[in-house]
Amino acid sequence: MHSFGYRANSLLTFAVTILAVMCAMASFSDNLNTPSPSSQVEVLSINWFQRQPNGNDEVSMTLNISANLQSMFTWNTKQVFVFLAAEYATPKNSLNQVSLWDGIIPSKEHAKFWIHTTNKYRFTDQGSNLRGKEFNLTLHWHVMPKTGKMFADKIVMTGFRLPEEYR
Amino acid sequence: MGWIGETVDSIKSIQIRQVLSQAVSLGMIVTSALIIWKALMCITGSESPVVVVLSGSMEPGFKRGDILFLHMSKDPIRTGEIVVFNVDGREIPIVHRVIKVHERQDTGEVDVLTKGDNNYGDDRLLYAHGQLWLQRHHIMGRAVGFLPYVGWVTIIMTEKPLIKYVLIGALGLLVITSKD
Numbered sequence: 001m002h003s004f005g006y007r008a009n010s011l012l013t014f015a016v017t018i019l020a021v022m023c024a025m026a027s028f029s030d031n032l033n034t035p036s037p038s039s040q041v042e043v044l045s046i047n048w049f050q051r052q053p054n055g056n057d058e059v060s061m062t063l064n065i066s067a068n069l070q071s072m073f074t075w076n077t078k079q080v081f082v083f084l085a086a087e088y089a090t091p092k093n094s095l096n097q098v099s100l101w102d103g104i105i106p107s108k109e110h111a112k113f114w115i116h117t118t119n120k121y122r123f124t125d126q127g128s129n130l131r132g133k134e135f136n137l138t139l140h141w142h143v144m145p146k147t148g149k150m151f152a153d154k155i156v157m158t159g160f161r162l163p164e165e166y167r
Numbered sequence: 168m169g170w171i172g173e174t175v176d177s178i179k180s181i182q183i184r185q186v187l188s189q190a191v192s193l194g195m196i197v198t199s200a201l202i203i204w205k206a207l208m209c210i211t212g213s214e215s216p217v218v219v220v221l222s223g224s225m226e227p228g229f230k231r232g233d234i235l236f237l238h239m240s241k242d243p244i245r246t247g248e249i250v251v252f253n254v255d256g257r258e259i260p261i262v263h264r265v266i267k268v269h270e271r272q273d274t275g276e277v278d279v280l281t282k283g284d285n286n287y288g289d290d291r292l293l294y295a296h297g298q299l300w301l302q303r304h305h306i307m308g309r310a311v312g313f314l315p316y317v318g319w320v321t322i323i324m325t326e327k328p329l330i331k332y333v334l335i336g337a338l339g340l341l342v343i344t345s346k347d
């Protein structure tokens with residue numbers, strides 16, 4: 001009844017249970033945080049806009065992205081993954097989401113940023129529908145905790161439009 | 168001579184009963200683990216409710232040895248979600264993030280492109296030959312939560328099967344030699 005094996009077993013079970021409860025509480029504490037993020041995106045220039053040999057339109061642009069995601073960080077946050085996606089509709093596809101840029105914010109200090117960049121990933125359509133296309137630029141973020149539940153949300157910025165002609 | 172036969176019989180019957188009851192209790196442990204696993208599959212709607220991260224392609228967010236809790240709902244797949252998918256012909260599932268979505272107007276079906284956060288290029292190199300997009304039926308679930316380090320047990324047991332046999336052998340020995 002009081003052998004070493006019995007004691008080691010109950011100690012281990014207790015330790016694992018306590019650890020699980022602590023992880024759950026840490027994750028729950030993330031719900032108490034109310035984030036208030038802000039962001040702004042500007043399309044500085046369209047570098048080129050062509051139809052590829054496979055029939056798909058492709059556009060390359062230079063963007064200014066600025067955001068303040070500091071309110072997202074809690075003590076249980078490991079990193080925030082942020083990315084900018086262009087969203088638009090075409091006759092064939094009710095929704096297209098194309099990620100143009102992403103980045104990893106490792107800590108609260110880096111969460112207020114301003115960057116000037118061309119799109120990291122190619123903005124290609126399925127087909128040739130991009131001339132004169134209106135699109136939204138949505139900043140998405142994904143809060144990855146040290147343990148527990150992950151949160152994701154976004155800010156939609158509307159009012160962007162591609163040129164009518166290839167260039 | 169009769170009582171020798173009786174004693175031998177009683178010894179044999181005790182041993183058989185003990186062995187049988189221990190086999191039954193071992194079987195109960197294994198089946199209750201299986202029941203919990205299948206129940207988790209039902210609750211989360213995913214074929215594989217818990218996966219272990221095997222590669223470093225999602226660092227620094229997910230390191231090798233972390234476990235991910237998956238959930239699959241009928242909600243449409245959108246960019247930014249971390250999905251677990253199987254490529255035709257490969258058995259090991261891959262955990263990466265969706266970076267492109269094209270959803271058809273008429274059928275609601277989607278073409279999805281994924282990429283590991285820590286990889287330079289997208290996952291087209293990992294897909295089957297000639298495959299450019301993933302469809303919904305490739306995707307097993309979305310990652311909704313995670314626990315660090317817990318998955319190392321599985322990785323060690325898979326990569327060094329000797330430890331798995333030693334562990335199972337020790338467990339079996341413990342069950343057999345325990346007094347209850």
